[in-house]
Amino acid sequence: MTDWVLTPEQLNTLLGFLLGAQALLRDVLHGLGLSGTVAGQPEWPLAQRLSAEVLVFEPGQARRLLGCIAALGLALVLAALALLWRRARWSAWGGAVLVLALAPWGSASVWLVPALPTSFHRSPTGFTAESIVRGQASYQQHCLRCHGADGRGEGPEAASLPMWPPNLNGRLLWQRLEGELFWHVRHGLRDRQGQTTMPGFGDRLSDTQVWQLIDFLQAQASGRTLAQTGRWEQPLRLPDAPVRCARGPALWLHELQPQRVLLAPSGRGDGAVPVDPRLVTVALPLPGSPPASSADCVAEQAELAQALALVLGVTPARLGGYQLLADRQGWLRARSAPGSPGWSAADLVCRAETGAQPGADSAAPAAGLAGLIAQMDAEPVQLLRGGFPH
């Protein structure tokens, strides 16, 4: 019994449940008039929240928490029984008290971390290309001086600060809940002595602008990581933008889900946007090049090209000839570089952490785009924020 450990899937379900339960508690408290509204969403009124990290890294803690949840559930059932069934009333109440008393509540303090009023806020931007590009403009105006042009923390003022700004291109942005990043940019950060380490921007930037900055930071971090390591370490959505399709009304890219989307900036010189029944192809004509005529849809928003250049870690001038592939859930999974002879499994640059290595034991993986799609579908990715599945 004591050696029983949750499988990764069970742990994931538990974490998803806990995130949902906390968001529900927030909404119920708000609905009862016990908490206010911050930045347009119900606030989290408690000083603490559950920590996902503790549960991920210490299997024993997840087990104990599960024990407490089970005890709560059982106590509720017994309480209901006590109310409904008069003859068993006293034994049911006794059972409920006993179950609660035996649950391992002693660990509760370990599961909790300090929370912020916006801990469970969700970004309202929809990760649109426009939001990313606006975030970029705000970044250049307000953040670059410390965080540097590339987000690595080497801005012109960095050396004069009491604390060196962190590299924003690693895991940091995903180790936080997005609502907590939002709060940090809005209100700034302090060290343990209460000294300001980063100023707050709530007086200069609107809430929307802060969310846009967070979109931009994630796009930039992904592009930098791809350029350095050849991988998108964290799942990233295909930046959203309007598209026109030959059949049907004007749409947004995300409305093409659950179809896989292949996005081709400019179409290659030879116009070779693959025609494949398993994909919706979207051409993005770049200035000076005609749209690839074979594509199913066309996206014309200039911001989309800028946002894609960011997530690819290239300058907009070098975007021509790249292609990007998003899976059925809208995650960017693969990219093919200009001049490559065709798609291959090596282009799958956003992979599940537990994903099998290509070709490790599968006898004969299909080649080209077909093989890539098969591998992408077999290996869905999941986004974690602050350790919770989103």
Ligand code: HEC
């Ligand atoms: C005066 C310099 C300065 C400016 C301007 C600045 N930052 Fe920071 N930033 C810092 C420092 C220093 C830290 C590390 C603070 C700490 O961990 O206590 C930091 C940390 C961060 C973090 C990590 C927060 C976390 O949860 O750990 C983010 C995100 C961030 N900054 C975004 C921004 C954005 C967006 C802007 C522009 C609106 C900005 N910063 C402007 C200096 C600055």
